[in-house]
Amino acid sequence: MSVEPAVLASHDDQQSPRPEPPGGRGGWASLRPLVLRLHFYAGVLIAPFLLVAAATGLLYAGSYQAEKIMYADELRVPAGGAELPVSRQVAAAREAHPEGTVSAVRPSPEDGATTRVLLSGVPGVNPDHTLAVFVDPYTGEVTGALEQYGSTGALPLRTWIDELHRDLHLGETGRLYSELAASWLWVTAGGGLVLWFGRRRARRKVRGATGRRRTLSLHGTVGVWAAGGLFFLSATGLTWSAYAGQSVSDLREAVGQTTPAVSAGLASGGEHAEHTGAGGSGDARGADVGLDAVLEQARSQRLSDPVEIVPPADASSAYVVRQIQRSWPEKQDAVAVDPATGEVTDVVRFADHPPLAKLTRWGIDAHTGVLFGLVNQIVLAALTAGLIALILLGYRMWWQRGRGSSFGRPMPRGSWQKVPPHVLVPSMAAVAVLGYFVPLLGIPLAAFVAVDVLLGEIAHRRGKRTYTPAG
Numbered sequence: 001m002s003v004e005p006a007v008l009a010s011h012d013d014q015q016s017p018r019p020e021p022p023g024g025r026g027g028w029a030s031l032r033p034l035v036l037r038l039h040f041y042a043g044v045l046i047a048p049f050l051l052v053a054a055a056t057g058l059l060y061a062g063s064y065q066a067e068k069i070m071y072a073d074e075l076r077v078p079a080g081g082a083e084l085p086v087s088r089q090v091a092a093a094r095e096a097h098p099e100g101t102v103s104a105v106r107p108s109p110e111d112g113a114t115t116r117v118l119l120s121g122v123p124g125v126n127p128d129h130t131l132a133v134f135v136d137p138y139t140g141e142v143t144g145a146l147e148q149y150g151s152t153g154a155l156p157l158r159t160w161i162d163e164l165h166r167d168l169h170l171g172e173t174g175r176l177y178s179e180l181a182a183s184w185l186w187v188t189a190g191g192g193l194v195l196w197f198g199r200r201r202a203r204r205k206v207r208g209a210t211g212r213r214r215t216l217s218l219h220g221t222v223g224v225w226a227a228g229g230l231f232f233l234s235a236t237g238l239t240w241s242a243y244a245g246q247s248v249s250d251l252r253e254a255v256g257q258t259t260p261a262v263s264a265g266l267a268s269g270g271e272h273a274e275h276t277g278a279g280g281s282g283d284a285r286g287a288d289v290g291l292d293a294v295l296e297q298a299r300s301q302r303l304s305d306p307v308e309i310v311p312p313a314d315a316s317s318a319y320v321v322r323q324i325q326r327s328w329p330e331k332q333d334a335v336a337v338d339p340a341t342g343e344v345t346d347v348v349r350f351a352d353h354p355p356l357a358k359l360t361r362w363g364i365d366a367h368t369g370v371l372f373g374l375v376n377q378i379v380l381a382a383l384t385a386g387l388i389a390l391i392l393l394g395y396r397m398w399w400q401r402g403r404g405s406s407f408g409r410p411m412p413r414g415s416w417q418k419v420p421p422h423v424l425v426p427s428m429a430a431v432a433v434l435g436y437f438v439p440l441l442g443i444p445l446a447a448f449v450a451v452d453v454l455l456g457e458i459a460h461r462r463g464k465r466t467y468t469p470a471g
Contacts, residue, residue: 030418032198039191041448044398046184047391053181054391056165057233058384061369061377063158071155074146079111080138086115086291086309092140093117093133102311103130105291106153106324108137109306118148129159152326152370175242176440182237183244183441189223189230196220212400219393226386233383236367238438239360247437248360257356262334262348264310264317288312288339294319297342301335312339318346326370330361 068075086107093115094102100122108115115137118130125131125147132148132155135141149159167174238244252258291309298307298321310320318338323331332350337343350358365371369380419427435442 030420031423032195034419035191035194039188039195041452042184042188042191043391043394045444045448046181046188047394049177049181050185050188050387051391052168053165053178054384054387056161058381058388059161060158060165061381061384063161064369064377065374067155067158070157071144071146074134074144074155075114076112077114077136077138077143080136083108083137084140086295088140089115089135089137090117090291092142093119093135096142097122097131097133097145099123100125100131104311105309106306107295107309113137114143116148116153151324152368153324172242178237179241179244180440180444182234182241183438184444185237186231186234187441189227189234192220192223193227196224212397215393215397215400219390219397222386222393223390226383226390229379229383230387232363233367236363239363239367243440244438252356252360255356257354259357259361260348260353262320262322262336263346264313264320264336266316266318266338266345289337289342293342294321294337294339297321297337297344298335301333301344301347303333303335304331306331323350326365327373328371330365330371332361 086105089107090102090105094117097119100119102117103120104118106116106118114134117133117135119125119133120130121127122131126149129147129149131145132153133145134143136143146155147159148155150162154162163169166178168177239248249258294309295307298309303321303323306324307321308324310322312319318336320334320336322334325331330350332353334348335344336346338345353361362371366376367380369377372379431445432442435445
């Protein structure tokens with residue numbers, strides 16, 4: 001939560017450690033120097049990554065509203081009377097854009113909203129994206145076409161910001177930056193929180209303080225208020241990260257808490273082998289019950305808007321209709337419909353998802369700002385702005401502790417020597433286990449310890465010992 005080693009201590013605290021109270025070696029007094037040193041270096045080394053993640057996260061929080069304004073002509077039309085059948089809307093989209101294949105259809109979810117026909121395999125479109133063709137559901141007029149990414153239907157502006165936040169537009173390698181930030185955010189936040197509450201109440205006051213002490217108090221106050229949200233951002237960010245996210249997935253699979261998926265496979269493809277695609281999609285494929293009948297069948301299974309219809313992948317697959325509302329209350333039910341008979345072959349209800357699957361879904365959606373809509377996005381913006389302020393205040397404290405002419409010196413080495421073995425050994429074991437499951441926490445921490453020990457040994461051999469007293 002800080003880039004300052006003395007977030008909760010004065011300048012004099014760093015130069016001459018205070019005498020320990022009787023019995024202090026087994027309590028907070030023995031741990032405080034170690035927490036200070038870890039808090040300092042975690043902040044100094046990780047703060048640039050956190051700053052980038054916070055700044056891009058702040059942009060992303062505002063991207064939903066910006067998207068509605070920028071693409072209003074494609075997203076909205078004057079509300080009319082009766083809507084055209086979905087199959088006719090798709091046919092209009094295919095007439096305007098015959099390239100690629102129909103990968104999904106998102107019927108207009110509300111009055112005045114356009115229908116999206118999603119095309120995959122379109123030349124010039126990122127293979128991981130689709131081309132969204134927007135259709136007026138009342139007239140069948142095509143209002144535009146934009147590249148779309150992800151299950152939330154991100155359009156170019158939000159997609160660009162999302163990729164900037166996730167990987168700095170550097171692909172899989174770039175994802176390491178955001179995972180590193182998420183892996184260490186809770187460590188810096190937790191360390192600062194412990195240090196803050198470890199201070200005497202009188203020393204936490206902002207009123208009347210000046211200079212570095214005022215900066216310190218402001219930093220601590222903002223950090224305490226933001227700590228819960230920062231822990232949440234760290235945990236949810238790791239949920240779908242590259243390495244720690246895989247550990248989370250493996251754990252969920254091991255305890256039977258994976259997210260169930262509707263089965264699109266049919267018992268036999270022979271009965272309707274000629275029905276290889278979406279009959280109402282406008283593609284040159286064999287006829288089947290069609291998109292309108294499939295949507296009607298989904299409605300009979302209580303799948304209300306917004307929904308997405310996915311055509312059969314092959315002759316032995318069914319249509320899949322799934323709800324795509326990520327705002328509260330979430331709508332995530334899904335059904336599979338046989339394209340030959342129109343019968344429902346499988347149903348998956350969000351209410352029946354395992355607890356960890358629900359928590360993961362809610363956590364990710366809250367992290368991305370969709371769970372509670374505008375309120376969610378405002379809270380995220382406040383959290384990211386608070387994190388930016390914490391980092392800048394931390395650097396300012398570091399500079400002020402150097403008497404305004406240079407950055408201050410860190411907490412002296414050897415603080416771990418003051419921690420009793422019965423506390424140090426279990427702590428090291430816990431850190432090792434945690435580092436295994438969260439490698440971008442464990443690997444940098446191990447590297448820091450190795451370098452710190454090496455530099456300390458070099459200084460010792462040169463007669464410049466910087467270790468704190470062990471007693």
